[in-house]
Amino acid sequence: NVLTQSPGTLSLSPGERATLSCRASQSVSSNYLAWYQQKPGQAPRLLIYGASSRATGIPDRFSGSGSGTDFSLTISRLETEDFAVYYCQQYGTSPFTFGPGTKVDIK
Amino acid sequence: QLHLQESGPGLVKPSETLSLTCTVSGDSISSDLYYWGWIRQPPGMGLEWIGSIYSGGSRYYNPSLRSRVTISMDTSKNQLSLRLNSVTAADTAVYYCARQRDYFDSWGQGTLVTVSS
Numbered sequence A: 001n002v003l004t005q006s007p008g009t010l011s012l013s014p015g016e017r018a019t020l021s022c023r024a025s026q027s028v029s030s031n032y033l034a035w036y037q038q039k040p041g042q043a044p045r046l047l048i049y050g051a052s053s054r055a056t057g058i059p060d061r062f063s064g065s066g067s068g069t070d071f072s073l074t075i076s077r078l079e080t081e082d083f084a085v086y087y088c089q090q091y092g093t094s095p096f097t098f099g100p101g102t103k104v105d106i107k
Numbered sequence B: 001q002l003h004l005q006e007s008g009p010g011l012v013k014p015s016e017t018l019s020l021t022c023t024v025s026g027d028s029i030s031s032d033l034y035y036w037g038w039i040r041q042p043p044g045m046g047l048e049w050i051g052s053i054y055s056g057g058s059r060y061y062n063p064s065l066r067s068r069v070t071i072s073m074d075t076s077k078n079q080l081s082l083r084l085n086s087v088t089a090a091d092t093a094v095y096y097c098a099r100q101r102d103y104f105d106s107w108g109q110g111t112l113v114t115v116s117s
Helices: none
Strands: A003-006 A009-012 A018-024 A033-038 A045-049 A062-067 A070-075 A085-090 A102-106 B003-007 B018-025 B035-041 B048-054 B059-061 B069-074 B079-084 B093-101 B103-107 B111-115
Touching: A003 A085, A009 A018, A018 A033, A018 A085, A018 A102, A033 A062, A033 B103, A045 A062, A045 B103, A070 A085, B003 B093, B018 B035, B018 B093, B018 B111, B035 B079, B035 B103, B048 B069, B048 B079, B048 B093, B059 B069, B079 B093
Parallel strands: A009 A102
Antiparallel strands: A003 A018, A018 A070, A033 A045, A033 A085, A062 A070, A085 A102, B003 B018, B018 B079, B035 B048, B035 B093, B048 B059, B069 B079, B093 B103, B093 B111
C-alpha cells in the first residue's frame, strides 16, 4: 500500500495552522494509520495512531483525521519545536509502509 | 521507563553480513503485548520497515528484504538481533529498533551502518 504525502515542504510561521495530507493507494484497513515526527539527528516519535488517537504525552494542538485512503494531520498553532519532518505510516496490511514525509519549516 | 539501544559495527564491507543488536530495558521482550521491529532510513531519505518478531517466535519480513534478513530474539538477555546478508551500498542507513503495537510506539536512537570497502 503506497502512501503519498503532500506537500513535500510546508513553509509557515509560528502560530500558524499546518495541514498535512497522506493518501494511500488502497484503503487502509481499520484506519490503521499513524503519524510520526522526526527532528534532525533523532528517531521518529509517534504522534497519532488509529488515524485520530493521540499518543501519550502529545499536545492537543496535534490532531489526526481521515479514513479509507485520505488522512490528514493538523497542527492547530505551530510552536517552534514543531518544525520537523512528518511521516505517515499504514499498519493495516503487511508490508507496513511509510510515506515519503512532509517537511514543515520556518517561513 | 522503556529504553531501546542499537549496537553493532558502523562499517560493513560489500557482500558481507550486517549484524545489529537491540538491547531493551524497562520492558520484557517476552511480553505477549507487543511485537518488536526493525526499521531503517538511508541518509536524507525516508523510512523502510525491515521486519518484526513476536515473543512467541512469529516473524514477518518486508518482501523486498525477506531473502536476506533474519530477525531473532534472546529473551535471557532481553535483546533483539538483525542480520542482513549480502549487503551493498544501498543498505547504508540508520537502523532503528522499535516496540510495536502494530504502530511503532517507542524507538531506539538508531545506529548508522555504512557499507563500503
